[in-house]
Amino acid sequence: xxxxxxxxxxxxxxxxxxxxxxxxxxxxxxxxxxxxxxxxxxxxxxxxxxxxxxxxxxxxxxxxxxxxxxxxxxxxxxxxxxxxxxxxxxxxxxxxxxxxxxxxxxxxxxxxxxxxxxxxxxxxxxxxxxxxxxxxxxxxxxxxxxxxxxxxxxxxxxxxxxxxxxxxxxxxxxxxxxxxxxxxxxxxxxxxxxxxxxxxxxxxxxxxxxxxxxxxxxxxxxxxxxxxxxxxxxxxxxxxxxxxxxxxxxxxxxxxxxxxxxxxxxxxxxxxxxxxxxxxxxxxxxxxxxxxxxxxxxxxxxxxxxxxxxxxxxxxxxxxxxxxxxxxxxxxxxxxxxxxxxxxxxxxxxxxxxxxxxxxxxxxxxxxxxxxxxxxxxxxxxxxxxxxxxxxxxxxxxxxxxxxxxxxxxxxxxxxxxxxxxxxxxxxxxxxxxxxxxxxxxxxxx
Amino acid sequence: xxxxxxxxxxxxxxxxxxxxxxxxxxxxxxxxxxxxxxxxxxxxxxxxxxxxxxxxxxxxxxxxxxxxxxxxxxxxxxxxxxxxxxxxxxxxxxxxxxxxxxxxxxxxxxxxxxxxxxxxxxxxxxxxxxxxxxxxxxxxxxxxxxxxxxxxxxxxxxxxxxxxxxxxxxxxxxxxxxxxxxxxxxxxxxxxxxxxxxxxxxxxxxxxxxxxxxxxxxxxxxxxxxxxxxxxxxxxxxxxxxxxxxxxxxxxxxxxxxxxxxxxxxxxxxxxxxxxxxxxxxxxxxxxxxxxxxxxxxxxxxxxxxxxxxxxxxxxxxxxxxxxxxxxxxxxxxxxxxxxxxxxxxxxxxxxxxxxxxxxxxxxxxxxxxxxxxxxxxxxxxxxxxxxxxxxxxxxxxxxxxxxxxxxxxxxxxxxxxxxxxxxxxxxxxxxxxxxxxxxxxxxxxxxxxxxxxxxxxxxxxxxxxxxxxxxxxxxxxxxxxxxxxxxxxxxxxxxxxxxxxxxxxxxxxxxxxxxxxxxxxxxxxxxxxxxxxxxxxxxxxxxxxxxxxxxx
Ligand code: SF4
Ligand SMILES: [Zn+2]
Numbered sequence: 001x002x003x004x005x006x007x008x009x010x011x012x013x014x015x016x017x018x019x020x021x022x023x024x025x026x027x028x029x030x031x032x033x034x035x036x037x038x039x040x041x042x043x044x045x046x047x048x049x050x051x052x053x054x055x056x057x058x059x060x061x062x063x064x065x066x067x068x069x070x071x072x073x074x075x076x077x078x079x080x081x082x083x084x085x086x087x088x089x090x091x092x093x094x095x096x097x098x099x100x101x102x103x104x105x106x107x108x109x110x111x112x113x114x115x116x117x118x119x120x121x122x123x124x125x126x127x128x129x130x131x132x133x134x135x136x137x138x139x140x141x142x143x144x145x146x147x148x149x150x151x152x153x154x155x156x157x158x159x160x161x162x163x164x165x166x167x168x169x170x171x172x173x174x175x176x177x178x179x180x181x182x183x184x185x186x187x188x189x190x191x192x193x194x195x196x197x198x199x200x201x202x203x204x205x206x207x208x209x210x211x212x213x214x215x216x217x218x219x220x221x222x223x224x225x226x227x228x229x230x231x232x233x234x235x236x237x238x239x240x241x242x243x244x245x246x247x248x249x250x251x252x253x254x255x256x257x258x259x260x261x262x263x264x265x266x267x268x269x270x271x272x273x274x275x276x277x278x279x280x281x282x283x284x285x286x287x288x289x290x291x292x293x294x295x296x297x298x299x300x301x302x303x304x305x306x307x308x309x310x311x312x313x314x315x316x317x318x319x320x321x322x323x324x325x326x327x328x329x330x331x332x333x334x335x336x337x338x339x340x341x342x343x344x345x346x347x348x349x350x351x352x353x354x355x356x357x358x359x360x361x362x363x364x365x366x367x368x369x370x371x372x373x374x375x376x377x378x379x380x381x382x383x384x385x386x387x388x389x390x391x392x393x394x395x396x397x398x399x400x401x402x403x404x405x406x407x408x409x410x411x412x413x414x415x416x417x418x419x420x421x422x423x424x425x426x427x428x429x430x431x432x433x434x435x436x437x438x439x440x441x442x443x444x445x446x
Numbered sequence: 447x448x449x450x451x452x453x454x455x456x457x458x459x460x461x462x463x464x465x466x467x468x469x470x471x472x473x474x475x476x477x478x479x480x481x482x483x484x485x486x487x488x489x490x491x492x493x494x495x496x497x498x499x500x501x502x503x504x505x506x507x508x509x510x511x512x513x514x515x516x517x518x519x520x521x522x523x524x525x526x527x528x529x530x531x532x533x534x535x536x537x538x539x540x541x542x543x544x545x546x547x548x549x550x551x552x553x554x555x556x557x558x559x560x561x562x563x564x565x566x567x568x569x570x571x572x573x574x575x576x577x578x579x580x581x582x583x584x585x586x587x588x589x590x591x592x593x594x595x596x597x598x599x600x601x602x603x604x605x606x607x608x609x610x611x612x613x614x615x616x617x618x619x620x621x622x623x624x625x626x627x628x629x630x631x632x633x634x635x636x637x638x639x640x641x642x643x644x645x646x647x648x649x650x651x652x653x654x655x656x657x658x659x660x661x662x663x664x665x666x667x668x669x670x671x672x673x674x675x676x677x678x679x680x681x682x683x684x685x686x687x688x689x690x691x692x693x694x695x696x697x698x699x700x701x702x703x704x705x706x707x708x709x710x711x712x713x714x715x716x717x718x719x720x721x722x723x724x725x726x727x728x729x730x731x732x733x734x735x736x737x738x739x740x741x742x743x744x745x746x747x748x749x750x751x752x753x754x755x756x757x758x759x760x761x762x763x764x765x766x767x768x769x770x771x772x773x774x775x776x777x778x779x780x781x782x783x784x785x786x787x788x789x790x791x792x793x794x795x796x797x798x799x800x801x802x803x804x805x806x807x808x809x810x811x812x813x814x815x816x817x818x819x820x821x822x823x824x825x826x827x828x829x830x831x832x833x834x835x836x837x838x839x840x841x842x843x844x845x846x847x848x849x850x851x852x853x854x855x856x857x858x859x860x861x862x863x864x865x866x867x868x869x870x871x872x873x874x875x876x877x878x879x880x881x882x883x884x885x886x887x888x889x890x891x892x893x894x895x896x897x898x899x900x901x902x903x904x905x906x907x908x909x910x911x912x913x914x915x916x917x918x919x920x921x922x923x924x925x926x927x928x929x930x931x932x933x934x935x936x937x938x939x940x941x942x943x944x945x946x947x948x949x950x951x952x953x954x955x956x957x958x959x960x961x962x963x964x965x966x967x968x969x970x971x972x973x974x975x976x977x978x979x980x981x982x983x984x985x986x987x988x989x990x991x992x993x994x995x996x997x998x999x
Contacts, residue, residue, distance in 0.1 A: 139784075317544060319521075446537075
């Protein structure tokens, strides 16, 4: 199992520089951060954006016990024992979260779900799950971010606001870089932003199209029709999308004239009316465009390692999220085995929440049900979810205190270089200890 | 671990050591085959009576797609086929999993082991995603594993060729293999994938077409990389997926690709897909060109091939050949994935169904079988389905039956499209494989082609990877469920039941190169890649039980 410099050098009080550290705060997973570490404190995070700086510089080790059982300080061993007992006693255990853990820990979490005949789900089910399902319908034409940097002369953002959610997206990958086929960088690219509101990103665009709210699907189908030279009724297009047909036509001309187009889409598309039909339309449009020129699409994923979670769950179970093992083998059914559903429907009877906060984010019925069942929580900080947990582990922060592997939103796996050690265990260590006990209680020798 | 095991009374097929079915006893100690116990008084931990059984080295799949980004995308993309597929249930010693054409990692390991295979090589990993492949390998038990590193469309490589800098090229090939912890250089549609990245439906159309912007030809790439590999003395010099895969008339490209090796060692993979006559894309002209190609292979000992057998049924096509994926998705009209990796490679995935009533598909099936039967020297043709492209690796027992039983073969041929008999020579071939020859094309041969000294044979010092079969008239039944499978001296499967599931080793190469040439690579890298130079190489912590395979002497 990978442990790239996973032991951070012991703190010695003096100054230390960690070069090429990786920021896991957003899906950009920038791996070019130079950290200055003084007295177990990061004092400089060179090249990090505002969000990245906040992530590194505000990092404090929680002054809290590593383990609380029923709200009371307990030893780790007590915590591991209790956690395993809770999970093994349940008939419908659920494991959820995973998008802020390195893939090494994600792998152990999937094992635990397997040994328990339980359900494993990731935060993909509440953000880009619809893109995952759209992908299962039509496929995807895509590439790594370096391809966009080197070739992308037409860049479109749809329902995505990278200026705020992925601050270095423009400079590092999509708009500013001088690439192999774009020697003048930004000047060689056209940037189009489509959104239902004028976001902070809009000013980066050469063309900003503000479409009617909840009309992404109609807008995308307008472009699909134009890509195939189908005649459209100008009045209807304007009425449906809020944008004149001529504007769409001009856009399509530019798209066809591009050498290499890239469409990045966000939750503004996947979590609005239409959900996976929207993503499907966008992926299909991208595919259509490949009969004119080269075009790719890419969801702008959020959490640091949500892409790793998709990958790990998929390689171990065959499905990317929402996987149920109740019958002893993996089954996939979003809307049934996804956590918001197993909770809201009152099916789950125990659980483990890994670096996620359903107590803050889920629907009321889901939160109420979670509050009524025994569960384990792992997080680097205190959250509503850790507070209501039967067993709460305070874990070290990945990428700052511990190593491992993170998958960037384009599936490129990147190693972490931790800055200093935490007194708390990593989520990997906690999960391994719980797995050991679960296996013993379930009679597993594998 | 120093378990002492004795296997006695079996008919041993160890063609690498000239043993063809003689009754021999085998001794295993410390996971290796030994001539006899080092301490004759030591207690034997296990005695296995193999009387009446057939004993072979563990199988080696030298070309399959079992790990990494492309395979995993295919898993995510195809939930529908898993619902109908066999279920892999969790047991007290094994993980659960899913099947379909692209099984989950654990299921892949268990199923290979269940067939008596103990080593497998993934054939197409983009070095930028090498870490991912290694992570999956650790979750793919029962097999020793390695992978080939995609480099036939690598920008630095093409530039070094254009600039006529063989020393730089050699250093780069070595650096790249070492960074990825990979096993061999892989060329996929050399040059063509780069053109695909540059323009709509882009591709090279022959071995001498120029790659835009890089001004090199596929022929130069094949020739120069094979020279670099020879100079490095790599155990498996170069693994080539030729240009124009699947296209009518592509056999000439294939022939020219073999010639481009200029006598140097090289392996042409899934050659079935590259052996087609015809030319204008019309189905009527599609025919087999195995006869002239096999004649070339028969007279050129530097060339080895694996087949890429097609079998009828549904599967998933997955390839590092981006333009091919585009072509196939247009032919089949199914969902399509394409993923380009910066500076390095491409990828195409689409569901596919081979039908015996389709002339093209039935010919592909027949052409595959012709390859096994027309290459005279079994040491130079290897069994493969290019899993899952032609079919699943689970079809190997069926292929063995086709090769060992001409009546069965001819009966199936009769169910195919009637023109297959006219467009190929399969109906006229009487050859039947012997068990020794099967042992060669499934283990001894690939071990030799890969330069694996400790695999594919049962002499002292070999890894104790052994499969024991119960003979049966129907060879499909015989090879479908071995009596026993032993991996590194441990019994892992008995009559289809898993007994143990060790993780297995990672096999890789660590060629030396001129470090003074590294800064040039670094300059290029830092100019174009989206990740940092220091974060690119995979370190040993990613590998479970790594083993460096030595260079050829
Ligand atoms: S863009 Fe994202 S990954 Fe990069 S520094 Fe900012 S928050 Fe971190
Ligand atoms: Zn292949």
